[in-house]
Amino acid sequence: xxxxxxxxxxxxxxxxxxxxxxxxxxxxxxxxxxxxxxxxxxxxxxxxxxxxxxxxxxxxxxxxxxxxxxxxxxxxxxxxxxxxxxxxxxxxxxxxxxxxxxxxxxxxxxxxxxxxxxxxxxxxxxxxxxxxxxxxxxxxxxxxxxxxxxxxxxxxxxxxxxxxxxxxxxxxxxxxxxxxxxxxxxxxxxxxxxxxxxxxxxxxxxxxxxxxxxxxxxxxxxxxxxxxxxxxxxxxxxxxxxxxxxxxxxxxxxxxxxxxx
DNA sequence: ATGCCTCCCCTTGGGAGA
Numbered sequence: 001x002x003x004x005x006x007x008x009x010x011x012x013x014x015x016x017x018x019x020x021x022x023x024x025x026x027x028x029x030x031x032x033x034x035x036x037x038x039x040x041x042x043x044x045x046x047x048x049x050x051x052x053x054x055x056x057x058x059x060x061x062x063x064x065x066x067x068x069x070x071x072x073x074x075x076x077x078x079x080x081x082x083x084x085x086x087x088x089x090x091x092x093x094x095x096x097x098x099x100x101x102x103x104x105x106x107x108x109x110x111x112x113x114x115x116x117x118x119x120x121x122x123x124x125x126x127x128x129x130x131x132x133x134x135x136x137x138x139x140x141x142x143x144x145x146x147x148x149x150x151x152x153x154x155x156x157x158x159x160x161x162x163x164x165x166x167x168x169x170x171x172x173x174x175x176x177x178x179x180x181x182x183x184x185x186x187x188x189x190x191x192x193x194x195x196x197x198x199x200x201x202x203x204x205x206x207x208x209x210x211x212x213x214x215x216x217x218x219x220x221x222x223x224x225x226x227x228x229x230x231x232x233x234x235x236x237x238x239x240x241x242x243x244x245x246x247x248x249x250x251x252x253x254x255x256x257x258x259x260x261x
Numbered sequence: 262a263t264g265c266c267t268c269c270c271c272t273t274g275g276g277a278g279a
Contacts, residue, residue: 008266008268009267009278010268010269012269013267013268013269014266014268034278036268041276044271053267058270060270061268061269061270061276061277062268062269062277112277112278112279113279114277114278114279128269151279167278169279180265202279203269204265204278204279205265205266205267205278206264206265206267207264207265207267209265209266216279218279248266248267248268250267251266251267251278251279256267
């Protein structure tokens with residue numbers, strides 16, 4: 001079972017690029033973020049032709065999340081309670097694998113926060129509080145939450161290293177909210193399997209950041225213990241941050257894990 | 262310090278992204 005997360009930076013602008021990745025990697029379930037697409041024009045038939053059912057929580061211009069699945073899937077939640085006015089940023093489904101294992105899959109597009117001084121930074125922290133509450137109220141043994149968290153967990157996860165400490169994405173306040181999920185029993189799959197590796201999942205479009213290795217690891221797969229135990233591999237798919245022919249990549253790479261469930 | 266690039270919008274420049 002290959003479970004993936006990907007901030008695609010515009011679903012409609014990325015659709016041909018996404019096809020390449022899906023055909024080469026053959027994921028079973030994909031959490032997508034930053035669709036920038038209203039629900040009424042989501043290309044359901046396009047993904048159906050590739051073998052996927054889609055559940056969508058979109059909006060015009062900004063934000064938007066979706067889950068693609070090759071296996072039976074039912075919607076459990078659209079939108080983070082108490083945070084509707086901060087955009088379409090959360091969707092949860094229950095998925096049943098061919099082996100008959102049921103698990104919950106949540107994907108999130110966490111707020112950016114803009115700057116430490118901006119009102120959106122406080123709202124970002126509040127949004128995390130609501131996510132924490134949501135998580136506690138939807139506790140199931142097998143649950144994976146993935147997405148763009150817009151937090152650099154440790155100095156190793158940002159190209160600026162220790163020099164970044166204290167600036168937005170690297171603050172203790174933001175990291176405490178990530179730690180709260182660890183305290184609730186979730187594990188960052190990539191860091192669990194690669195304790196010392198510096199790999200990034202996002203690179204700015206500007207200034208040749210990808211080639212200069214100026215990136216951040218902000219896209220995670222967080223899993224409960226039974227799913228951690230079932231995981232055999234975790235990949236940050238940086239090849240898919242590169243241009244394919246004339247197709248522009250997202251500024252985020254896909255991240256996926258293979259699980260025996 | 263700012264822009265770099267790319268997306269979106271009842272577009273043609275401006276806001277947002279991280």
